[in-house]
Amino acid sequence: MQRPLPIDQLVRASGGIAPRRQILDAGHTPKALAWNVGQGRLVRVRRAWYALPDAEPDRVNAVRLGGRLGSFSAAASYGIWRGLDRDLHVSWKPHGNVAKPGRVQFDFPASRDLPPGRSVISHWRVDGFAEGPDAWRESVPQTLAQILLSAEQTAAACSCDSALNRGLLDVFQLFELFERLPRRLRRLRLRLDGRADSGLETIVRLWLVSIGLDVRSQVMIGGRAVDLLVGTSLVIETDGREWHSDEERFNSDRIRTAQLQSLGYTVIKLSYVMIMFNWPLVEAVVRSALQSGRHLDAVR
Structure with a gap:
């Protein structure tokens, strides 16, 4: 019989946090679990939940509050675009630990100890979506459903485009997702484009x-x-990277821009800071090019 992974390795493979049942189902005994806690290899987060000492804090705090990561917090754990949002989004069963979705305050260390400017945002789980493989976070479809129901439409579109681009769901799964949501949201589905490399690109494209x-x-x-x-x-490049920090990339970028210009294209480069913090400048630059007709030039 094959021996199970050591408990700490098992928990790390599960995202740094796991329920007791998962550990026992993998072949470990309650005594072995208690020994790992006693040795400091695991920390008891709450009843029947354990985490590594270096587990990602948001995952631990969501479970400590009795829920799991949802909405933008779960999105970030999958590598999905979350924009400027940095709150802790926690998902519960409807009418469970919280009265209603929204910004909440708990008299509890997991809530009190959040850095200044961060809040706990509660979400109710949406019916009709299968559970994901990780007990500490919602599945990708559930995550996107919560974002679509609570976030501004451009922000939600950025997350959906990002999930499509990363291959975390396909267009058929996206169709099923929208079919389970209110009809008012379905028009947004027609505006999505999984080819977008970043939320910056989606923001500019939608405008x-x-x-x-x-x-x-x-x-x-x-x-x-x-x-x-x-x-x-008219070519628009949305760049979230700091090109000047890498000389090779800086030179490659300049060569690429020169090549496009030699073919007759006008190139506008928009940085993360411009798009996220100086949108009037973005509009002014792009509208200037449009008013002069540079988007209609003949190219080679």
């Missing part, structure tokens, strides 16, 4: 579409994809 422009994502030009192509000749 361009909203003002009536023809926009295509990840168009191949000269052997490489550009983030957004507006009309025939």
Whole structure:
């Protein structure tokens, strides 16, 4: 009979936190579990839950509060775009530990000890979605459902695009997701594009579409994809990286821009800071190019 993974390795493979039942089902005994706690290899989070001492704090706090990671917090654990949100989003069964979804305050260390500016945001689990493999966080469809029901539409679209781009769900699963949500949200489904490499790209694309422009994502030009192509000749690149910190990338970026310009394209580069904190400047730069007709130039 194959021996089970050591308990601490098992818990680490489960995301750093696991319920007692999972540990016992893997072949370990209550005595072995107690020994690991006594040796400091595990920490008892709450009744029937254990975590590694270095487990990610939001995961531990969500479980300590009696729920699991949901909405944007669960999204971040999957690598899905969450934008500027940094609150702790906790998911519960409807009418469970909290009276209603929203910003809540618990007289409990997991809530009191959050850094300044962070709050606990509660969410009720949406019916009709299968459980995910991890007991400490919601599944990807449940996570996106909670975001769609509670967040502003552009932010929700960014998360959906990100999940599609990372292959965490396909278009058929996305269709099923929207079918389980209120009809008022279904129009957003038509505005999603899983080709978007980042939420920055989605934000800019949705604005361009909203003002009536023809926009295509990840168009191949000269052997490489550009983030957004507006009309025939306006290329918009949304860059969340600090290019100046890497000389090789900096030079590669400048060469790529020069190549596009030599083919007749106008190139606008928008940084994370510009898009997230100086949107009026973004609009001014793009509208200036549009007003001069640079999106309609002939290209080679």
